[in-house]
Amino acid sequence: MTKNNKFQEFKKTHRIWAVGSLHSSIQSFQSIKKYILSNFKESDKLIFLGNIIGFRDQSKEIISAVLSLRFALMAKFNLDNEDIVFLRGAQEEMFSKLLQLQIAPNPSEIIEWIFSHGVDQTVISYNFKPDQFRDIALQGTIQINKLTAKLNKQIYETAGHKEFFSNLKHAAYSETKEVLFVNRGVDLSRPLSAQNDCFWWGYQNFSLINKPYNTFKRIVRGYQSNQHNDLENSKNKTLCTLFKQPLENKKILAGIFSKNGEIIELFESN
Secondary structure, eight states: OOOOOSEEEEOSOSOEEEEOOOTTOHHHHHHHHHHHHHHOOTTOEEEEOSOOSOSSTTHHHHHHHHHHHHHHHHHHHTOOGGGEEEBOOHHHHHHHHHHTGGGOSSHHHHHHHHHTTTHHHHHHHTTOOHHHHHHHTTSOHHHHHHHHHHHHHHHHTSTTHHHHHHTOBSEEEETTSOEEEESSOOOTTSOGGGOTTHHHHOOTTGGGOOSOBTTBSEEEESOOSSSOOOGGGGGGSSEEEOOOSOGGGOOOEEEEEOTTOOEEEEEEOO
């Protein structure tokens, strides 16, 4: 994977496959993976809409699983690195904060907040205990740095994981700039380059969007926090949300889109 900028433009595209938040649901992902492998075509692209990790203790395994799918598709269809994209979601953002905990002004508060939002399970998947971080947060920068260095080493030694975290994009779009892919939302009053962290934390009332954003006729996102799900009605709206609350149901939603934002198919895991 090549690191360049925060955004990815899909070029020479036939169809774009988009997969909503996985949240480490590795069993559910297997049916999605199988369906993609069976129906992917030449000139298709694939994007994961963030929150691949978190909430369950199989974050390490789910990253390896999505990378396995990536390698299989690249080999079969001779794809370029830019043809399969991973977005940064809130889970990846919070985990990145943990990896840099030594520079945080309030490490104990950050630990408790991100652990209450599912990052503790990601820590467990890499064979660390959440209490190790809680304890070390009170011991100063040097001790914190030693522990985060060990976690970073574990990531580095797991094939493909360092590259995965280093190459997460903020958003992606088709070459026509008619369909935009994000994790959670955008601030409609700002250009893409000025969104800051709206992509993964969302923006007030974004679920109510009913008009294009600049040239984008369709916005596809991979997460929503409220219980309401509009998947069945998405074909008539600007916004298409590939996520179904509550988190406990472990369902993964996905879709296939044209470069103009048309919804070709919506489907979910078994």
